[in-house]
Amino acid sequence: xxxxxxxxxxxxxxxxxxxxxxxxxxxxxxxxxxxxxxxxxxxxxxxxxxxxxxxxxxxxxxxxxxxxxxxxxxxxxxxxxxxxxxxxxxxxxxxxxxxxxxxxxxxxxxxxxxxxxxxxxxxxxxxxxxxxxxxxxxxxxxxxxxxxxxxxxxxxxxxxxxxxxxxxxxxxxxxxxxxxxxxxxxxxxxxxxxxxxxxxxxxxxxxxxxxxxxxxxxxxxxxxxxxxxxxxxxxxxxxxxxxxxxxxxxxxxxxxxxxxxxxxxxxxxxxxxxxxxxxxxxxxxxxxxxxxxxxxxxxxxxxxxxxxxxx
Numbered sequence: 001x002x003x004x005x006x007x008x009x010x011x012x013x014x015x016x017x018x019x020x021x022x023x024x025x026x027x028x029x030x031x032x033x034x035x036x037x038x039x040x041x042x043x044x045x046x047x048x049x050x051x052x053x054x055x056x057x058x059x060x061x062x063x064x065x066x067x068x069x070x071x072x073x074x075x076x077x078x079x080x081x082x083x084x085x086x087x088x089x090x091x092x093x094x095x096x097x098x099x100x101x102x103x104x105x106x107x108x109x110x111x112x113x114x115x116x117x118x119x120x121x122x123x124x125x126x127x128x129x130x131x132x133x134x135x136x137x138x139x140x141x142x143x144x145x146x147x148x149x150x151x152x153x154x155x156x157x158x159x160x161x162x163x164x165x166x167x168x169x170x171x172x173x174x175x176x177x178x179x180x181x182x183x184x185x186x187x188x189x190x191x192x193x194x195x196x197x198x199x200x201x202x203x204x205x206x207x208x209x210x211x212x213x214x215x216x217x218x219x220x221x222x223x224x225x226x227x228x229x230x231x232x233x234x235x236x237x238x239x240x241x242x243x244x245x246x247x248x249x250x251x252x253x254x255x256x257x258x259x260x261x262x263x264x265x266x267x268x269x270x271x272x273x274x275x276x277x278x279x280x281x282x283x284x285x286x287x288x289x290x291x292x293x294x295x296x297x298x299x300x301x302x303x304x305x306x307x308x309x310x311x
Contacts, residue, residue: 005306008119008139008170009060009086010077013309019086020059022301025173025203025227025259026273028063028079028087031070032098038264043075047083049262049273054085056277061085062259062305064173064203066092066142067114068103068126073135088305091118092142092161094175096153111160112167115141119168120311140201140305141165144175150184158185162193169307173201173225179208186220197221201257201304204228209239211246218252223304227259241287248288256296257304 006013028046031039040046053061065071073089080087092115096104103126107114119141122133141164143157150158161172172195174185182202189195203225205214218224224247226240247256258280260273271279285293 003308005308007086007088007302007305008137008307008309010073010080010089010136010139011086014086016302016306019298019302019305021057021277021297022060022062022305023053023058023259023273023276024062024201024257024301024304025064025225025261026061027065027261027263028061028076029070029072030065030263032094033100034098035264038266039070040263040265041070041072043072043079045265046072046075047079050079050083050085050087052272052274053277054083056274058274058277059085060088060301061273062088062090062140062301064090064140064142064175064261066090066094067107067118068099069094071123073123073138077136088139089123089136090140090142090173091115091123091138091164092140092173093144093157094142095144095146095177108156111157112163115160115164116167116311119164119170138170139307140171140173142173142175145177145181145185147177148180150181150188155188158188159193162189162195165195165199167311169199169310171199171201171305171307174203176202176204176208179204179206182208182213182217183220186217186222190220190222198223198303199307201225203259203261206240206243209243211243214243214247215250215252218247218250218255222255223257223300224252224255225257225259227257228261241284244284245287248292253288253292253295254300257300258296
């Protein structure tokens with residue numbers, strides 16, 4: 001008998017219908033050597049950001065911070081419990097450039113084992129690999145492509161993510177570098193590695209606002225992540241509306257996910273995760289209608305992050 005789909009949050013598995021209004025891609029904690037001095041590593045600031053999101057009407061946030069980039073899953077669990085907001089944590093591995101080589105060397109030969117353990121047993125800090133897995137379980141696998149290509153590191157991590165999916169059922173979320181290599185990613189994950197399209201989320205599609213390409217990507221059946229609003233240099237807000245309108249008119253509204261993707265301290269201050277609900281959602285509602293936007297924030301995430309867990 002197949003288990004009923006569940007969303008694996010940091011406080012345990014829940015019915016997808018409980019998720020509610022969801023920020024489908026964000027970071028309460030994130031620290032990378034590529035962003036010195038911009039670390040999101042302050043539990044007080046993270047708690048304030050999550051509380052503000054709740055006050056604005058949010059009920060769930062999915063953190064895409066993978067292994068080794070300061071995901072702080074224990075703090076996520078505390079914040080979720082105290083504030084009454086569902087939080088989903090990630091396992092996985094980002095682009096190699098984000099890591100100290102020592103961290104990669106420690107984990108690279110056992111990626112499947114690491115991903116599956118995070119998903120089924122519990123998480124642990126990357127700098128304490130011998131510590132018991134007493135942190136909450138992850139609820140998705142986050143990996144990353146390279147700029148306009150699938151390089152050797154991306155191929156390795158995506159292959160490990162696909163095996164972890166086959167063993168657990170977990171959703172795979174993909175950082176597309178500046179929105180590129182989307183079709184190449186779908187070809188690898190879905191056609192070569194047999195991951196169902198409905199178990200794949202492609203992030204940052206707004207950073208490459210090619211309408212014809214977005215339509216072609218949508219036709220593969222994957223979930224479409226539009227995240228990181230108010231980044232004018234990434235052509236997000238000023239082309240986002242036409243792109244989403246075209247996808248909805250083409251019948252792909254049920255695949256669209258919206259997120260804030262706050263990755264630096266400066267981004268947290270302005271506009272922050274709540275911008276998704278205070279500014280972006282009302283403008284989209286005027287353009288597309290309330291039912292369509294509600295689906296993007298509620299029904300679509302409930303399907304995208306729900307898994308019939310195999311382990």
